[in-house]
Amino acid sequence: MTGLHADSIRKQIGGRQILNDVFISCSQGEVVGLLGRNGSGKSTMLKIIFGSLSADNKFISIDDQKINSLYQSKALMRYLPQDGYLPDHMKISTIISCFCNKENAAKIMDSDLVKSFVHRRIKQLSGGERRILEILLIVHSDAKYLLFDEPFNGVAPLYVEIIKELIKEHSKDKGFIITDHDYRNVLDISSTVVLMDNGNTKVIKEFNDLIKFGYLPAAHADSFEIGRS
Amino acid sequence: MRTVKGLYYFYIKLLIPSIVLSFVLSCFYMKRDHISAGTGISFILLTPTFHYFTYEIKNSNEYYFYHNLGFSKLNLWLITVFISISLGFIITSL
Numbered sequence: 468m469t470g471l472h473a474d475s476i477r478k479q480i481g482g483r484q485i486l487n488d489v490f491i492s493c494s495q496g497e498v499v500g501l502l503g504r505n506g507s508g509k510s511t512m513l514k515i516i517f518g519s520l521s522a523d524n525k526f527i528s529i530d531d532q533k534i535n536s537l538y539q540s541k542a543l544m545r546y547l548p549q550d551g552y553l554p555d556h557m558k559i560s561t562i563i564s565c566f567c568n569k570e571n572a573a574k575i576m577d578s579d580l581v582k583s584f585v586h587r588r589i590k591q592l593s594g595g596e597r598r599i600l601e602i603l604l605i606v607h608s609d610a611k612y613l614l615f616d617e618p619f620n621g622v623a624p625l626y627v628e629i630i631k632e633l634i635k636e637h638s639k640d641k642g643f644i645i646t647d648h649d650y651r652n653v654l655d656i657s658s659t660v661v662l663m664d665n666g667n668t669k670v671i672k673e674f675n676d677l678i679k680f681g682y683l684p685a686a687h688a689d690s691f692e693i694g695r696s
Numbered sequence: 697m698r699t700v701k702g703l704y705y706f707y708i709k710l711l712i713p714s715i716v717l718s719f720v721l722s723c724f725y726m727k728r729d730h731i732s733a734g735t736g737i738s739f740i741l742l743t744p745t746f747h748y749f750t751y752e753i754k755n756s757n758e759y760y761f762y763h764n765l766g767f768s769k770l771n772l773w774l775i776t777v778f779i780s781i782s783l784g785f786i787i788t789s790l
Contacts, residue, residue, distance in 0.1 A: 537767065556709060
């Protein structure tokens, strides 16, 4: 069974069942768009799959290998959290060399997006520049599966398009699970769409399912093709 | 090697302020021939304190950087305790 499989994920927080035997899978070449209302458990699920948050029950495997710890998953999976995760005190060039192999580090440093500020420190970057760098680091890592939590959050439209292109380009040989409230951009790049609702996942076949399951109001009933070609 | 480099940057943020403050405190509060003992003991206590305030309170999201390098929170705390005790004893015995 190739690919990333997360099965039987259960998590209760403060007496509320956030995740109830949830299943999600992703294979290389696939972009899974994960949608859901605020508090539906999207971020919690990504953190559990990544291994930074414990679950009441979980089974995570990558290419038939059971994953029990962050150490085991470090070469296979990377996680982009909602908020900035890069240490403020470090130089950008140092961070790049910590995160990526030599070949990919050179690619990032030569990239037009980063070249102009590669010798600065993280605290000297704007929010958009920082987000672009965070995403570049994750997509250029050795990992085959990438979990993105709100990559478009607080990012200017120009950067959003750049991020989408990066994801599309790298999805040829990597698997992505992406969650963001900017559902149009998520739908635009996703090959599979999954909705989180009442602690469960539902695979979305057509745009109107998002209205039927109460994620979007009926006013949004416009055409949007699910599953990019 | 890359993960070791990452760890270096995690701990350099803790160890330098911890050792400087330990030394300053023992200069103020210890007799001259007990300064290294005072520095060592302060270091054992201050390093986990700096870890707590720097990474648990102030910059908790930075943990994800180190998680992506393969280190869990527990790993990082265990290394902090190990470094603070071992380096603290070395400083004490100087």
